[in-house]
Amino acid sequence: MAHAPSRPSPAETITHAIIQRLEAGVRPWVRPWRASAAQGRPLRANGEPYRGMNTFWLWLAAEQGGYRSRHWMTYRQAQALGGQVRQGEQAQFAIFYKAYSKKIEAADGQGGSSDEQRRVMRSYAVFNADQIDGLAADFYPEMLVLVPPSDELCPRAQCFIDRLPARQRNGGDRAYYDLRADMITMPAIEQFDSRASWAATLAHEAGHWSGHPDRLARSFGKRFGDNAYAFEELVAELTAALIGADIGLPTIHLDDHAAYIGSWLAILRQDSRALLTAAARAEEAAGFLLRATNLLPVATDQKAAA
Numbered sequence: 001m002a003h004a005p006s007r008p009s010p011a012e013t014i015t016h017a018i019i020q021r022l023e024a025g026v027r028p029w030v031r032p033w034r035a036s037a038a039q040g041r042p043l044r045a046n047g048e049p050y051r052g053m054n055t056f057w058l059w060l061a062a063e064q065g066g067y068r069s070r071h072w073m074t075y076r077q078a079q080a081l082g083g084q085v086r087q088g089e090q091a092q093f094a095i096f097y098k099a100y101s102k103k104i105e106a107a108d109g110q111g112g113s114s115d116e117q118r119r120v121m122r123s124y125a126v127f128n129a130d131q132i133d134g135l136a137a138d139f140y141p142e143m144l145v146l147v148p149p150s151d152e153l154c155p156r157a158q159c160f161i162d163r164l165p166a167r168q169r170n171g172g173d174r175a176y177y178d179l180r181a182d183m184i185t186m187p188a189i190e191q192f193d194s195r196a197s198w199a200a201t202l203a204h205e206a207g208h209w210s211g212h213p214d215r216l217a218r219s220f221g222k223r224f225g226d227n228a229y230a231f232e233e234l235v236a237e238l239t240a241a242l243i244g245a246d247i248g249l250p251t252i253h254l255d256d257h258a259a260y261i262g263s264w265l266a267i268l269r270q271d272s273r274a275l276l277t278a279a280a281r282a283e284e285a286a287g288f289l290l291r292a293t294n295l296l297p298v299a300t301d302q303k304a305a306a
Contacts, residue, residue: 010095010123014057015272021060022261022268027237041245045073045081053279054094055242061092062128069129071139078127083135091125098122151195156247156295161199163293166209168202175201177208179220184209200240200249203289207239208232210285218281230263231278238282243289 008016021027041049042058050058050072058072072094078085097119104116129139153161167183173191177184184205192198211218211232218235219228244250267274290296 009272010093010121011276012272013093014053014095015268015275017060018056018275019265019268022265027261039245039248040070041242042072043070045071045077050094052283053276055245055283056238056275056279058092058094058126065092065128065130067128067130068141069139070141071129071135072126073129073132074124074126078132078135081135081139083129083132083139085127085132089127089131091127093123094126095121095123153195153199154248157196157199157249160243160247160289160293160295161202163295164202164206164289165292166206175205177205179208179212182209182212182214196250200244203243203249204236204240206289207236207243207282207285210239210288211235216281216284216288227263227267230267231274234264234267234275234278235281235285238279239285239289242282242286246286246290247295 041051041055042062043049049055061067062069072092073081075085075091098121099117099119101115102118129135132139152158167181169183169185170188172185173187175184175186184202186198186202186205189195189198192201208220210216211220218232220232240249287296
């Protein structure tokens with residue numbers, strides 16, 4: 001008797017969607033939060049920002065659905081707020097980890113046992129506010145109005161730049177983080193299209209800086225192309241996207257982004273959970289950097305730290 005194919009897990013669904021976008025040459029964490037008048041992280045019904053993989057997944061879902069609102073909520077939450085999901089609208093999902101205790105028998109054969117704490121991924125259905133009628137006006141963003149880019153950073157972005165404790169030097173035509181010297185090197189601001197592009201590049205390199213052994217202690221890899229190197233670049237890329245969403249910076253393209261995308265695809269095809277791990281590391285790095293610059297948002301998402 002043939003067995004029905006098992007449904008893909010949330011991790012597999014998310015990874016498959018990201019792979020499709022990367023194969024098309026698009027990094028889905030770059031555009032969605034910039035393409036709407038409502039910039040920033042996706043928000044829960046109560047205004048708390050999503051974290052980790054939920055941030056990138058709901059950005060992607062908003063882009064694919066053409067939604068402009070940042071707000072996502074369950075069917076019941078929409079009703080409690082006086083709204084009604086329109087007939088025929090399809091839900092997306094958000095993920096969270098549920099902790100549980102499992103009794104483990106002792107391996108010594110003496111009959112003892114111990115409780116081991118484990119976590120399992122779960123998902124729940126959410127709708128974007130653009131799929132819901134009757135909500136308060138605050139849930140619906142204004143139409144996007146294109147304005148010429150200013151050469152001035154917004155106050156939060158300027159504070160991030162001013163307070164970043166990383167050692168820096170200016171010069172040359174490359175932006176990079178030197179792990180051995182524990183120093184960020186940046187080209188002169190004048191070499192960038194705008195001050196915001198320069199600041200976004202610095203945020204990317206600051207993501208690398210956060211992984212130093214004396215800070216978050218990530219593995220950096222030995223050369224371009226190996227998995228650890230590619231994974232660290234992915235973490236820094238996602239970190240810059242999160243930082244940008246929180247302080248108001250664009251996410252710029254890397255010089256060799258096609259080569260990076262190829263290496264990222266190799267990792268994601270090998271392990272459907274690699275992207276979730278990268279997002280978690282990026283969330284950790286973004287939090288570290290925002291704490292270091294005293295810019296950590298007051299609202300936090302305790303339910304979904306995936």
